[in-house]
Amino acid sequence: MDLLQLSDLQPADIRHIWSLVNDGASPVLSGTVGWSFEGSGIRTRTTFIQAFRQLGLAFTELPRLLQTSERPEDLAGYLDPFYALYVVREPDHARLSAFAKASRRPVINAMSAQGHPCEVLTDAYYIDTAIRPLRDARVCLWGPSTNVFRSWHELAQVEGFELVQVCDRRFHEPLPQVAFAEPSHLPGAVDIVITDSSPAHAGSGAAAQPALTPLTAEHLAALGSPALLPTPPFMLGRELALDPLAYPGFVGYAQKQLLLPVQAAIVRWALASKADCSAGQGAAQASSQIGL
Incomplete structure (x- = not known):
């Protein structure tokens, strides 16, 4: 099964992926x-390269x-015989989707302009x-929509948790x-x-729109002193007015170490889903032939 955008998944898919982490x-x-x-x-x-190596996959x-x-x-037709799956970071989400539709192998979106599902x-x-x-959590996105935030929008639709976005x-x-x-x-x-890093259209300088409102310590206090997860790369003075290292609720650099086991779980899930689909198709064809 492909992982192009989170809106394509069911809650059971997400729980299955997470179950593979540990x-x-x-x-x-x-x-x-x-x-x-x-x-x-x-x-x-x-983390993706380390995940491939841990799983014994060449790349x-x-x-x-x-x-x-x-x-x-044409790309898929020529390349599919050589690969078990594709992991692709490509800005053009429509072209990535077209390739996944044409390919007989699972395709994982490692980031596009539309979303960042693995992160x-x-x-x-x-x-x-x-x-x-997660289903009981209240999640706040700070700033205008980005590809990361669009994946959060999709996940909220699938999982049904409370999501609020604060921006001008x-x-x-x-x-x-x-x-x-x-x-x-x-x-x-x-x-x-x-x-998340502010989108290009927010801009800066004389020709740009007015500056975005960066997150401050006062904002965090008004939000109940929650955990703070700045999606890297983050810029002090841009989306953040405070140094996360000075904030007790900062989730820390170690939080991103989870990219490795989660990405490995996504690869396992994608390959197993494709294998199950192929096995099901083979059984259906065999049954059809017996019926003949």
Whole structure:
């Protein structure tokens, strides 16, 4: 099964992935990963490569896999015989989706302009296991929508937890399952505040729109002194007006170590889902032939 966006999953899929994080198994898988990773993404790159190695998977770098004029169905047709799955970081979400639809192998979105599902599944797992069960949690996003926040929007729709987003009114959106508030009218106590790098359209300088409202210590106090999870890379003076290291509720650098086991679990889930699907198709074909 592909993991392109969290809205494609069911709650059972999410719980299955999370169940694999600490299941005690040490599977050694076989096959080669088609690995295409545009941009820096130093944390995601580090942990995915380590996950491949832990799982016994080879990986082949495919630079600019989807940034050619070749049709996605042609790329998939030629490459599928060589790979067990693909892990792709590609800004063009529509092209990534077209490639996944054409491929007979699972495709994992390691980040696109539309979303960052693997990172959000990791951070949600942290909330679920270290703060409170996600379905009972009150999660606050600070700032205008980004690809990370769009994945949080999708996850809230799937899981049904309370999600509030605080940003200047010009960035409010009509979204299901998301309540919007302004920095001057905070929504009361929350369990965790998540920030992300501000989108390019927010800008800075004379030609840009007015500056965003950075998160302050006073804001956090008004929100009930919740846990603080700044999505890296974070910029002091941009989305944050305080140094997280000086805030007692900062989740810490170690929180991102969870990227490794969660990404390994996602790879295991994707490969097992594809194998189950193939087995089911084979059984259906055999049954059809017997019927003939």
